[in-house]
Amino acid sequence: MKHPVRLERQSGVAVIAIDNPPVNALSTAVRRGILGALEACLSDERITAIVLAANGRTFPAGADISEFGQPLQQPGLPDLCDLIEASDKPVIAALHGTTLGGGLELAMAAHYRVAHEDTQLGLPEINLGILPGAGGTQRTPRLVGVDAALDLMLSGKPISAQKALEIRLIDGVVGDDLRETVKALAADTDETKPTRDRRDCLADGAHYMSRVSERRRQNDHRFAAKKIIDCVESALLLPFDVGIEVERDAFSECLASRASAGLRHAFFAERRAPKFPELKQASARQVDRVGVIGGGLMGSGIVIACLSAGLPVTLVEEGETGVNAALDRIGEHYKRAVSTGRMTQGQGTSALNYLNLTTEIDALRDADVIIEALPEDMVLKEAVFAKLGRLAKSGAVLASNTSYQNVKDLADAAGRKTDVVAMHFFAPAHRMKLVEIGVTEDTDATAVVTAHSLAKALGKIPVRATAQPALLGNRILQGYRKVADRLLLSGATPAQIDTAMRDFGMPLGPYEAQDLSGLDVSWALRRRNTDWPAPLDLELADRMCEAGWTGQKAGQGYYVYPDGRRTGEPNPDMLKMLADERADKERSVFAFTGQDIRDRLLCSMINTGAQLLEEGVASCASDIDVVMLHGFGFPREKGGPMHQADALTPHHVARLIEGLAEVDPDLWSLSPLLSKLATERQKFEQL
Numbered sequence: 001m002k003h004p005v006r007l008e009r010q011s012g013v014a015v016i017a018i019d020n021p022p023v024n025a026l027s028t029a030v031r032r033g034i035l036g037a038l039e040a041c042l043s044d045e046r047i048t049a050i051v052l053a054a055n056g057r058t059f060p061a062g063a064d065i066s067e068f069g070q071p072l073q074q075p076g077l078p079d080l081c082d083l084i085e086a087s088d089k090p091v092i093a094a095l096h097g098t099t100l101g102g103g104l105e106l107a108m109a110a111h112y113r114v115a116h117e118d119t120q121l122g123l124p125e126i127n128l129g130i131l132p133g134a135g136g137t138q139r140t141p142r143l144v145g146v147d148a149a150l151d152l153m154l155s156g157k158p159i160s161a162q163k164a165l166e167i168r169l170i171d172g173v174v175g176d177d178l179r180e181t182v183k184a185l186a187a188d189t190d191e192t193k194p195t196r197d198r199r200d201c202l203a204d205g206a207h208y209m210s211r212v213s214e215r216r217r218q219n220d221h222r223f224a225a226k227k228i229i230d231c232v233e234s235a236l237l238l239p240f241d242v243g244i245e246v247e248r249d250a251f252s253e254c255l256a257s258r259a260s261a262g263l264r265h266a267f268f269a270e271r272r273a274p275k276f277p278e279l280k281q282a283s284a285r286q287v288d289r290v291g292v293i294g295g296g297l298m299g300s301g302i303v304i305a306c307l308s309a310g311l312p313v314t315l316v317e318e319g320e321t322g323v324n325a326a327l328d329r330i331g332e333h334y335k336r337a338v339s340t341g342r343m344t345q346g347q348g349t350s351a352l353n354y355l356n357l358t359t360e361i362d363a364l365r366d367a368d369v370i371i372e373a374l375p376e377d378m379v380l381k382e383a384v385f386a387k388l389g390r391l392a393k394s395g396a397v398l399a400s401n402t403s404y405q406n407v408k409d410l411a412d413a414a415g416r417k418t419d420v421v422a423m424h425f426f427a428p429a430h431r432m433k434l435v436e437i438g439v440t441e442d443t444d445a446t447a448v449v450t451a452h453s454l455a456k457a458l459g460k461i462p463v464r465a466t467a468q469p470a471l472l473g474n475r476i477l478q479g480y481r482k483v484a485d486r487l488l489l490s491g492a493t494p495a496q497i498d499t500a501m502r503d504f505g506m507p508l509g510p511y512e513a514q515d516l517s518g519l520d521v522s523w524a525l526r527r528r529n530t531d532w533p534a535p536l537d538l539e540l541a542d543r544m545c546e547a548g549w550t551g552q553k554a555g556q557g558y559y560v561y562p563d564g565r566r567t568g569e570p571n572p573d574m575l576k577m578l579a580d581e582r583a584d585k586e587r588s589v590f591a592f593t594g595q596d597i598r599d600r601l602l603c604s605m606i607n608t609g610a611q612l613l614e615e616g617v618a619s620c621a622s623d624i625d626v627v628m629l630h631g632f633g634f635p636r637e638k639g640g641p642m643h644q645a646d647a648l649t650p651h652h653v654a655r656l657i658e659g660l661a662e663v664d665p666d667l668w669s670l671s672p673l674l675s676k677l678a679t680e681r682q683k684f685e686q687l
């Protein structure tokens with residue numbers, strides 16, 4: 001095995017070069033390598049200065065996250081940082097790439113830091129529910145002051161090398177030849193190491209304490225945020241070594257927290273999802289032009305996503321009215337981007353220059369990927385796919401943004417089964433990061449990989465699914481809504497259910513969400529298609545649509561929105577309608593707690609997720625989590641429904657579902673896979 005740390009000597013300067021692709025994470029082997037190299041340098045009298053650098057694309061991007069949760073192997077990163085700081089030979093860190101987390105902590109322990117001008121530096125631990133645990137909470141405020149330190153640690157966002165220089169996080173920025181420049185600096189450094197007065201940043205203690213209190217008053221709900229603020233306060237009030245002890249305890253508490261487990265799961269799940277098996281079988285075709293059919297809300301969002309990624313688009317709309325409406329929608333987006341300073345006028349104009357808006361479907365002849373984004377009307381879609389089958393160029397990918405129809409039928413209509421996939425975006429498509437790629441048994445690997453590469457080029461996370469109506473996310477959503485409706489029928493109110501799910505961490509409850517997106521969309525689907533989605537067993541939604549209460553845009557739905565307000569009050573007419581339906585159906589009414597509601601809705605997501613795995617629609621449990629995190633706003637610190645199942649244990653979830661099935665046997669049917677995991681005391685992540 002290649003050694004992950006190399007030591008080179010050139011006259012009096014030693015270079016310790018970390019070499020652990022892809023991101024030089026500070027794994028046990030790397031830490032051991034650095035320790036060995038440092039000890040060799042310190043005991044070698046010929047060496048007068050040490051350069052700490054990294055090969056490949058970056059200086060370490062942090063501790064090795066995959067080692068978290070396992071017993072800590074020596075040496076720990078804090079010990080290495082101490083050894084570097086205590087070295088009587090000057091240590092200069094040469095930074096490039098993404099110098100993050102433990103990587104930056106290692107650099108902060110060095111006596112000087114010089115970065116390449118393109119370097120991004122940051123302390124993103126908060127995104128994983130932890131804090132800088134190798135002395136970072138104590139060294140950062142001493143180096144850059146409390147404000148900048150809290151900004152770095154609480155935002156988790158990286159800063160540029162130039163900004164890092166301004167706040168004195170680093171000592172120099174260089175253009176080319178970082179390694180050679182730093183080696184030359186090291187050769188020139190006089191041999192006495194600079195001692196840093198660890199009390200420096202306490203000079204204006206009262207000011208800094210007020211900044212700490214201010215941050216505390218902002219009441220950041222994240223556990224790690226509270227701990228970071230505590231640690232920075234310790235840096236102000238306590239000697240360095242005691243502050244380090246505070247940091248160590250806080251780090252252990254954060255690492256053991258459920259939020260950190262959920263966030264770390266999300267990190268790896270997002271990176272696992274795009275690893276489609278087809279990537280080993282085929283290469284993507286070049287995509288020089290995208291075609292989009294339908295410039296409604298979804299189609300326009302897809303067009304904007306493509307234009308913003310610099311991809312030319314041909315958008316086909318019906319008639320002049322359709323063309324003008326689409327142009328208004330897309331133009332409005334760029335106008336707003338320019339007026340809010342997110343884009344210059346020139347950038348907005350040049351993005352629009354890549355758009356060819358037409359009523360002629362023939363204009364799609366030269367498109368490499370064509371995405372149909374029409375309303376969920378199968379007759380219309382099949383007619384369009386039949387045309388595409390005849391006119392699209394050979395090898396073009398024919399994709400449908402459908403969330404409900406069977407893509408196999410569209411492939412049949414096109415007569416080009418190998419070229420057809422689902423590419424299901426989430427609204428608004430230019431902002432939401434998720435794209436479900438639905439693959440039929442006939443889809444060619446090249447078509448799959450080309451759709452995947454387009455999704456990546458748009459900055460999206462592609463998740464693979466076997467093409468089935470509703471793919472992954474909407475299958476789960478359907479079960480979720482069904483269980484919510486049953487709760488309504490059994491005594492809960494929309495407001496109770498929405499509050500319970502917001503308390504769980506969802507951005508919106510199921511009824512607020514329907515009011516926002518419009519109840520008429522799924523009403524139209526139910527009327528058009530008797531098989532899918534399955535008819536509701538609560539008639540309330542249909543009755544509401546018949547009365548014109550289609551949600552926010554109509555001024556009333558499950559809530560009323562007087563004077564165009566965006567937050568509603570419970571709709572008394574809807575509650576009366578619900579009470580009438582309960583009475584007609586002679587339903588007994590029960591009182592539900594928030595926990596009852598959350599248990600049922602979470603169990604529904606988990607049970608449907610398990611069914612999707614059984615059916616082979618989802619490739620792995622963590623893909624379902626990515627879909628729920630990025631498509632439906634499932635709270636990230638909870639990791640996703642399948643991660644929650646593992647955290648609660650499948651055994652516990654299965655017992656809950658069995659209990660629910662006793663009361664509502666027509667609604668609940670325990671997934672055999674979940675039952676098996678429960679019996680064998682296994683977890684989804686072990687599948």
Ligand code: CAA
Nearest residue numbers: 023025061062063064065066100101102124132133134271
């Ligand atoms: N540990 C382990 N693996 C890591 C890693 C880390 N810190 N950072 C990235 N990786 C892995 C990814 O899982 C991925 O692996 P696969 O190829 O097997 O999927 C690979 O490196 C490449 O990562 P990306 O796909 O994310 O590549 P990118 O170029 O899009 O982004 C990055 C690179 C900006 C470094 C991004 O990976 C990232 O943000 N990483 C996390 C950085 C981080 O959070 N650091 C702090 C760690 S915690 C810490 O350091 C605590 C401490 O105090 C000691």
